[in-house]
Amino acid sequence: MRTVAYYKGCLASLSAKELDISTQALAPKVGLELVELERVTCCGAGDIHEAEPDYYLHLNARILAYAEETGSDTLMTVCNVCTLNLRQANFQLKGDAALLERVNANLVSVGAPAYSGGVDVQHFLWLVSAGEGYELLRQAAHKGLKGLKIAPFYGCQILRPSKLLGFEDPDKPSSLERIIEACGGEAIDYPAKIKCCGFPIIQAREDVALGELIQPIEQASEAGADAIVTPCPLCHLSLDAWQSKLREQTGRDFRMPILHLSQLIGVAAGLDDSELKFKRHVVSVAPVVEHLRI
Amino acid sequence: MQVALKIWRFDAVAGERKLVDYEIDAPEWVTLLDVLDLIKDQVDGTLAYRKSCRMMICGSCGMRMDGAAVLACKIRMYDIAQSGHIPVISAMGNMPIVKDLVTDMQPFWGKIRAMSPWLQPGYQDPGEKEFVVSEEQMDTIHKESLCIMCGCCVSECNSMESDPEFLGPAALAKGMRFVGDVRDHATVERLQEYSGQHGIWDCTRCYFCQERCPKGVDPRDAIAKLGAEAMKEGIDSDMGAKHAKWFVTSSKTTGWLRETELVPKTQGVARSLKEVKFAMGLLKHGKVPPPIPPHVAKDVDEARALFDLVSQQGRGGAAGIVQGEHALERLEFEQGGNPDRDPFGEGSFPEPFLPGQGEGEEEAES
Structure with a gap:
């Protein structure tokens, strides 16, 4: 330990x-x-x-x-x-x-x-995507994601400025992909995975923020992702809670489930409902849960 | 060595865009710009790109390599060619393309001009003496002064993709260069102007500008400095400024962010009422934590006392960011592999060149 x-x-x-x-x-x-x-x-x-x-x-x-x-x-x-x-x-x-x-x-x-x-x-993310933490994760994630297609979304301030963060290549990060694969999922690639979700200005400049937010959701959706995973609760909040605003604005209903990193690994490691708390999400995670039950 | 590139060609007249493969024999020391020169010289004279100084000072050759904005003259090709990777070269983003790798910089210059990028002294003639600007005062705008206006930051700006009218990282860094200059006396007017609808508070803090800038300007930090100076001058009516203020209030009252009150504090009560339906949707899932009773951090009085204490220590505004810059520069230096050398210590700067020095050596070499 x-x-x-x-x-x-x-x-x-x-x-x-x-x-x-x-x-x-x-x-x-x-x-x-x-x-x-x-x-x-x-x-x-x-x-x-x-x-x-x-x-x-x-x-x-x-x-x-x-x-x-x-x-x-x-x-x-x-x-x-x-x-x-x-x-x-x-x-x-x-x-x-x-x-x-x-x-x-x-x-x-x-x-x-x-x-x-x-x-x-x-x-x-850094503690469980390399070294001993990663080995333990591979053992713990035995329940597996059963080939679920997961789109990794890094967000900004875990990659840039790389001078201060420096864990991995800010343009070609791979830690989330490694974890998705270790959990038995399939990592989806799409350009907006390293871009901004718009959260810092979502209150003060909602239109500008929504123009940023739609990119990862749209691209992940078109690439066939079953869910997006993110290591940041702020990205999670905008991706999850503000999807309804995208629906109002564009008429498109993506219904893309958004998982916290700990929930993605947790599902694969067999945590139960009371530990995952999917009911606290605005966009339903039910399709993901059903896929894993079968 | 053989160097291979893929270049996105664009013909504005026909409106055609195509990815073309090139391979050429080049010396080992070439930069990306040298390779483009060789291609233009030996393969296709119609390839269009901008260049001038070839030494990272004119800012002409900004373009994208594998989707990331770079100065072509700064990129050494040896390692890339040896690895077998074939990079994709394209024009910068957030600007219209004129031809191939040449972008229309008019919107860029328009925003620079909108900053009134000249000193507005407004002080009286000092008479016999001269005004002295201290090193510490110049430190405030040292990084912003390094900008060569290449556009690499603007190319990658996530907010500008969404709001093309956003002043953006290059123009705002230029603005800070004058706001932070002690000789300029239009500070308040500038801050009021930069705090408008497409100004300071449009920045989404994606840090792409900071990552891409080839000269170490750190435009995102420059924008934060403008925000700090605006708040110090009481220019805080923009929703972005109110949003920032609520974080300060929260931290010294309850310690943690008072999330639920953030919306009315940022947008005002009238506007937030329009959000009731949206908020109800969030409430069902516990995303609107009840403000009462507040979630109070243990010993939060320490945070409050810290706020009061530092408010009296004269490091308000941009100075609070500038004070940490030397340490961060040192960090970059250490990552460069020379931890023992202090970049700001004695003997760390090259000796200035004096006329008459070194001439004999040059002659000997030639």
């Missing part, structure tokens, strides 16, 4: 609880012991980074400091945006002693622990 500090972020705490529940249920099967961080806040998404960047750095430093306090050298995330925010702050703090000193003085003066730079931020 590898012990990692677990930062679930806002969405997995609230509207995407199914992500947290399935991740927690799956973790032991892929060799992960999760130590959930309790005294942490939102990472600020791109929003606090843009509105109050100095405060963004401090919020993320505080999360890193509490992660370090658990004694683990790894902070695991389940969201692309959290991953970029925390990795960016981490590199800024580790690479600049004067900056770290100032931030630490501020952290200590409000009663938080200081951060010494001892944590590496890793997305759940």
Whole structure:
């Protein structure tokens, strides 16, 4: 068992609880012991980074400091945006002693622990798509996806900027494909799998966002995908919940089921309904579940 | 060595587009641009592309290789040819194609012009002395000043695909170059203008611009700096700015994002009422978490105290982003394989050339 500090972020705490529940249920099967961080806040998404960047750095430093306090050298995330925010702050703090000193003085003066730079931020996808985690996943996913056609959707902030993320080639990623195949599914290829789902501007610029959102759903649908899988709860929310808006706007009803990565592996690893929580999805996942029952 | 390419040719008159295979013998040191020159010289003189300096400074030869925008003169072909991969070359995206690899840059220049890309000093004559701009002040716009306006960022912009009128990464980075310049006194007017419908808050944060820029401008960060400066000046009436503000409020009141209240806080109550039907659909599936009782993070008072503390430390606005740039540059340097050398330390810059130096050596070589 590898012990990692677990930062679930806002969405997995609230509207995407199914992500947290399935991740927690799956973790032991892929060799992960999760130590959930309790005294942490939102990472600020791109929003606090843009509105109050100095405060963004401090919020993320505080999360890193509490992660370090658990004694683990790894902070695991389940969201692309959290991953970029925390990795960016981490590199800024580790690479600049004067900056770290100032931030630490501020952290200590409000009663938080200081951060010494001892944590590496890793997305759940990275921990289970390579090395020992991947071997365990292959064993755990014994139930299999029975040839289900799955379209991987990476989202942006797990690939770009690659300087800060750097796990795989941002133009030709393969980690999701490896996992889909290990789970007995067939990975569908389509150009928009590395593009944006539009989520960051879906409230402020809905039309612009929907123009982005339709691309992966349309392309995956035309390529014959039974479902899309994504490692990001924000991508999940726009792909799943905003499909009805695409229907209103274009008259096309895609009914494309959208799975969280932990649910895709979870289905293949035999997690039960109470751990997968498919009822929490707006677009029905029933066709996928039925395919697997046969 | 043999170098093979596939090129998307386009004839605007006939409206025909076709993928053509080329293979040519080339020296091992060639760049993609050199290969295009050889093809044009030896195979087909009608192949059209832009070029000028051949050394990554004029910004003329932006094009796509395997779907990703590059400067043709920056791409060494040796490894690609040796691997056996045959790259597909095409014109940049988000711009109309004139012929083959040549795009119409008019929309690009129009947006650059819309930024009023010149200094508007507005200060009084300093008289006997001169104004001194410190290194720290210039640091704010160091990266934005590196832009060669090649269009590689614009080519890949996901928001611009959806909204062709979006000012986009190149123009907004140019805007930051003037907003962040201490000599410019039109900051507020600029920020108001850039915060409009197709401005700062149109950016979807896909980071394609940052990934593709061949000069390290990091346009997405430049847009974030503009957002931060706008908020600092109180220019926050756009829905994007209100959206960002609610994250700040949430983090210091309950710690976690107050998702359900985000919609009325961003769009206003009247507009959100139109979304009731949509929200009911989400509510059924637990996607609208009840705001009461709020989900409060343990020890959230620490976050609130941090906010109050840093607000008094003078790193507001773009400075909060600029302060982290040196560390991130260092990171790139380390990934380049030289962890021991400090890129900003003593002796890390080449000695300046002085007239009369090194002349003897050159003569010896020739």
